Amino acid sequence: MEHVTPIYILSGFLGSGKTTLLSRMIAHWKAQGLRPAIVMNEIGEVNIDGVIAGDNVPTAEMLSGCICCSIRADLTSEIAMLIQNEKPDVIVIEATGIANPMEILDAVAEASLYIQMDIKKLITVVDTAHLLHLSIEQKGKTYRLMQEQIRSASVLLLNKTDRVSTAEKDAMEQLVRRWNPFAPILPTERCNVNPEELLGGLADHGSHPVVQPSANHEADEPLGAALSPERVEGHNQPESNHSGHPHHSHDHVMSYTYYFSRPVNSVEFERFIGGLPRDVYRAKGVLTFSDTNSRFLFQYAFRESDFMKITPRGRVPDVVVFIGEHFNKSVLQEQLEALEGKRTSV
Numbered sequence: 001m002e003h004v005t006p007i008y009i010l011s012g013f014l015g016s017g018k019t020t021l022l023s024r025m026i027a028h029w030k031a032q033g034l035r036p037a038i039v040m041n042e043i044g045e046v047n048i049d050g051v052i053a054g055d056n057v058p059t060a061e062m063l064s065g066c067i068c069c070s071i072r073a074d075l076t077s078e079i080a081m082l083i084q085n086e087k088p089d090v091i092v093i094e095a096t097g098i099a100n101p102m103e104i105l106d107a108v109a110e111a112s113l114y115i116q117m118d119i120k121k122l123i124t125v126v127d128t129a130h131l132l133h134l135s136i137e138q139k140g141k142t143y144r145l146m147q148e149q150i151r152s153a154s155v156l157l158l159n160k161t162d163r164v165s166t167a168e169k170d171a172m173e174q175l176v177r178r179w180n181p182f183a184p185i186l187p188t189e190r191c192n193v194n195p196e197e198l199l200g201g202l203a204d205h206g207s208h209p210v211v212q213p214s215a216n217h218e219a220d221e222p223l224g225a226a227l228s229p230e231r232v233e234g235h236n237q238p239e240s241n242h243s244g245h246p247h248h249s250h251d252h253v254m255s256y257t258y259y260f261s262r263p264v265n266s267v268e269f270e271r272f273i274g275g276l277p278r279d280v281y282r283a284k285g286v287l288t289f290s291d292t293n294s295r296f297l298f299q300y301a302f303r304e305s306d307f308m309k310i311t312p313r314g315r316v317p318d319v320v321v322f323i324g325e326h327f328n329k330s331v332l333q334e335q336l337e338a339l340e341g342k343r344t345s346v
């Protein structure tokens with residue numbers, strides 16, 4: 001029988017912890033002597049996560065678009081090429097944080113018409129603190145998207161529990177359970193989860209039928225929750241895509257990439273980040289500071305920033321990608337140029 005490649009899909013809002021989980025999954029499979037491969041999707045024009053994912057992992061980068069819509073057609077050929085060239089034991093697709101998982105499932109299922117693969121799980125990572133914040137406001141596109149990502153999951157990580165109290169965590173667990181009564185919910189810090197519990201084995205992949213969008217799964221099957229009719233009905237965005245399915249629009253989301261031509265002062269940079277408009281909800285990049293002698297991977301997600309020393313291999317530029325809604329790119333550009341000393345005031 002032809003080899004069937006197991007596929008895991010990682011979903012979750014921007015900055016929820018998908019790449020953190022991906023690193024753990026890769027480490028787990030490598031420790032078992034398996035060969036994983038990654039399809040990494042970014043809406044920005046550079047792949048900062050590629051710096052984190054590590055060496056020796058075959059990666060297909062799909063940049064500057066979202067696999068659930070604008071570059072969806074490329075997914076089949078990217079997966080086919082990975083399988084043909086790298087013969088991986090397992091593939092993980094990390095979707096952009098703004099992707100609608102139903103659309104991704106649909107795209108992957110479309111690809112499975114041509115490629116022998118078995119969609120094992122759709123794992124959604126939730127930033128518990130962010131969800132708490134949005135659940136108080138109870139509105140907004142981000143809240144609705146997060147709800148969809150939670151509804152579609154076959155397993156859920158309630159991540160960043162260190163940023164909420166126990167009572168808040170319990171409340172969010174109840175909320176998530178209401179939205180998705182089927183998926184196991186695993187509360188985590190830094191996605192620290194038992195990989196066996198999360199991933200199961202890969203060995204049984206030959207026995208599952210390849211998932212189709214119209215498949216009628218039992219609730220306890222891995223993707224039963226995601227593909228059941230009420231889940232599809234829950235996906236109630238008004239627009240339609242080319243395949244006639246209701247389509248989620250990303251028109252409100254924008255990204256801005258800034259390349260640095262010289263090191264900047266770390267304190268001034270942190271001050272700039274502290275003053276970012278609320279409409280910028282995610283930023284990440286690689287930076288060289290003038291007052292330190294290391295390079296840093298910079299992360300900003302739901303108003304928390306993080307700097308990690310790195311020694312990137314190969315040529316990695318100093319760059320930051322900002323993602324958000326309707327923010328003013330030229331204001332950011334002016335501030336960044338001022339940080340570089342190209343302008344006199346911020």
Ligand SMILES: Nc1nc2c(ncn2[C@@H]2O[C@H](COP(=O)(O)OP(=O)(O)OP(=O)(O)O)[C@@H](O)[C@H]2O)c(=O)[nH]1
Pocket residue numbers: 012013014015016017018019020021049096097159160161162163188189190191282299300301305306
């Ligand atoms: N406080 C806290 N931070 C976390 C936790 N998990 C991940 N982070 C941090 O959150 C930031 C975003 O994590 P990522 O794993 O890059 O998130 P992501 O979902 O891949 O982000 P996108 O690719 O932009 O969608 C990083 O700075 C992580 O170190 C957690 O449990 N607690």
